[in-house]
Amino acid sequence: MSVNKKMIITPESSEISYADEFDVVVCGYGGAGGCAALEAGRNGAKVLILERASDGGGSTALSSCEMYLGGSGGTSLQKACGFEDSTQNMIDYIELAFEDKGDPEKIKFYAENSCEHFEWIRSLGVNYKEAAHLGRIVVPESNESLLYTGNERAYPFSASSKPVPRGHVPSHEGDFGGKIFFDALKKEVASSGATVSCDSRVLGLVVDANNSICGVSYKKDNIIQHVKAKKGVILTAGGFVMNDEMVSEYLPIQSKFAAPYGNPWDKGDGIQIGMLMNANVINMDEAFFGVYFYPPESLTYGIFVNSSGDRFVNEDSYGARIGYFCSQQDKQKAYLLIQNEDFSPSLYIDKLPVIAVAETFEELEKEAGFEPNTLSATAKKYNDYANAGFDKAFRKDPQWLKEICNPPYALIDYSFDAQRSPLYSQETGPLMFTLGGLETLKTGEVLDKNGEIIPKLFAAGRTTAGLPRTGKGYSSGMSVGDATFFGRMAGMSASTR
Numbered sequence: 099m100s101v102n103k104k105m106i107i108t109p110e111s112s113e114i115s116y117a118d119e120f121d122v123v124v125c126g127y128g129g130a131g132g133c134a135a136l137e138a139g140r141n142g143a144k145v146l147i148l149e150r151a152s153d154g155g156g157s158t159a160l161s162s163c164e165m166y167l168g169g170s171g172g173t174s175l176q177k178a179c180g181f182e183d184s185t186q187n188m189i190d191y192i193e194l195a196f197e198d199k200g201d202p203e204k205i206k207f208y209a210e211n212s213c214e215h216f217e218w219i220r221s222l223g224v225n226y227k228e229a230a231h232l233g234r235i236v237v238p239e240s241n242e243s244l245l246y247t248g249n250e251r252a253y254p255f256s257a258s259s260k261p262v263p264r265g266h267v268p269s270h271e272g273d274f275g276g277k278i279f280f281d282a283l284k285k286e287v288a289s290s291g292a293t294v295s296c297d298s299r300v301l302g303l304v305v306d307a308n309n310s311i312c313g314v315s316y317k318k319d320n321i322i323q324h325v326k327a328k329k330g331v332i333l334t335a336g337g338f339v340m341n342d343e344m345v346s347e348y349l350p351i352q353s354k355f356a357a358p359y360g361n362p363w364d365k366g367d368g369i370q371i372g373m374l375m376n377a378n379v380i381n382m383d384e385a386f387f388g389v390y391f392y393p394p395e396s397l398t399y400g401i402f403v404n405s406s407g408d409r410f411v412n413e414d415s416y417g418a419r420i421g422y423f424c425s426q427q428d429k430q431k432a433y434l435l436i437q438n439e440d441f442s443p444s445l446y447i448d449k450l451p452v453i454a455v456a457e458t459f460e461e462l463e464k465e466a467g468f469e470p471n472t473l474s475a476t477a478k479k480y481n482d483y484a485n486a487g488f489d490k491a492f493r494k495d496p497q498w499l500k501e502i503c504n505p506p507y508a509l510i511d512y513s514f515d516a517q518r519s520p521l522y523s524q525e526t527g528p529l530m531f532t533l534g535g536l537e538t539l540k541t542g543e544v545l546d547k548n549g550e551i552i553p554k555l556f557a558a559g560r561t562t563a564g565l566p567r568t569g570k571g572y573s574s575g576m577s578v579g580d581a582t583f584f585g586r587m588a589g590m591s592a593s594t595r
């Protein structure tokens with residue numbers, strides 16, 4: 099991939115004059131950057147944060163701020179809601195979720211420390227209501243702070259680890275968790291003494307004759323300026339979903355059907371600056387995109403079929419996993435067959451096309467244009483499984499197995515080219531953010547293409563390939579959880595050098 103021509107490496111020379119000098123320079127003031135700056139500042143470092151936008155926040159402030167946390171017997175919120183969660187249980191779940199793409203060291207470290215991370219977040223002044231919502235929802239509609247935000251209760255996960263809710267979301271009515279969290283973080287960053295420079299686009303690094311990092315170059319007021327970084331530079335500039343060139347190079351298939359989900363400066367600048375230093379980039383072909391077909395959770399009683407009328411997923415899976423399996427179907431065509439008693443209008447389905455309504459499966463299949471004996475045969479087989487209480491095909495949990503036998507039946511079109519729910523782009527389909535980036539250690543140190551640590555270079559959040567590695571195994575909360583946790587690690591590491 100060719101690096102954007104705006105990105106630069108500036109050789110240190112007598113012609114360079116540094117505007118100022120700091121111990122640690124943080125590039126990007128979102129969740130990862132804010133947490134990195136705070137830990138570095140608390141560690142006694144003189145910190146500068148450079149932020150391209152006119153204020154900090156990034157995608158973190160836009161998000162619901164669900165964080166995926168647990169292990170160590172349970173976070174204080176899990177315990178207060180009556181749940182116990184062992185570290186090994188959390189490791190088993192995340193390892194299965196990301197299969198061979200997960201980073202075992204990061205997974206273990208995160209699971210071992212995420213309870214402590216939750217207390218750290220709370221200590222910023224972020225409040226959580228000690229109540230759990232155990233239904234199938236996407237973002238909290240009421241004020242409970244503990245949710246299931248993944249596939250914990252669905253096969254194969256339910257068979258290999260004990261289901262525990264790990265989605266922690268700040269207490270609030272509505273979907274404003276990111277703002278609540280970021281406002282609290284910003285207050286602490288300000289009192290830590292860090293200098294924040296907004297409207298400052300980081301362009302690259304200043305290096306000496308040995309290619310060692312000396313400082314950071316950025317553009318402010320249309321002038322390129324340089325600052326010295328004595329201990330380290332931390333790249334926390336988010337992902338690359340808003341960079342069309344990078345998306346079409348690394349995610350050519352997904353870019354055909356998914357639309358960007360993030361802030362306007364998710365341009366991959368942090369990744370590209372790392373690449374100029376020969377950093378290794380990994381997992382670039384992975385992204386999150388979801389098909390959230392619920393609430394109402396009663397839709398889970400329905401069955402998903404593709405254009406051949408075949409099922410392809412256990413419908414009690416989480417939206418990101420459903421999205422992945424929908425993406426694997428021919429032309430990304432997917433339909434939900436539902437009976438009348440399980441259908442009710444909601445924000446999530448109101449704008450989706452209902453392509454057929456009928457009194458029998460055969461009529462439904464004909465009206466929707468399926469071949470005879472495809473959809474109807476699948477529905478009858480499913481009913482056999484439901485009556486036997488065991489879904490032989492996909493192991494949908496018995497809780498959601500119910501005979502589909504009360505007409506009228508409807509077929510809702512979830513094909514990517516048909517989706518019109520508010521959770522999808524009006525034009526293109528499910529919303530996506532990227533899961534690839536710089537390869538880092540759990541300390542936030544960036545590795546080069548030979549697996550060596552690049553001295554003084556650190557990174558966290560969506561600029562890196564962090565904890566979440568696939569859309570198929572993604573649970574909500576893994577991105578903000580990862581960005582804030584490993585942001586802290588990077589801040590601690592950079593300031594102790």
Ligand SMILES: Cc1cc2nc3c(=O)[nH]c(=O)nc-3n(C[C@H](O)[C@H](O)[C@H](O)COP(=O)(O)OP(=O)(O)OC[C@H]3O[C@@H](n4cnc5c(N)ncnc54)[C@H](O)[C@@H]3O)c2cc1C
Binds near residue numbers: 149337561577
């Ligand atoms: C609407 C929405 C809801 C979401 N909900 C959740 C959720 O509930 N839970 C979850 O886990 N994930 C969620 N996500 C995903 C999650 O918010 C992001 O993946 C995560 O916050 C990224 O954190 P970050 O610190 O890496 O990047 P960001 O928070 O985006 O911060 C990056 C910062 O870097 C700045 N920047 C970029 N380039 C430069 C440059 N060259 N120089 C200086 N600054 C630069 C940006 O302006 C930005 O402020 C959601 C995403 C969206 C869009």
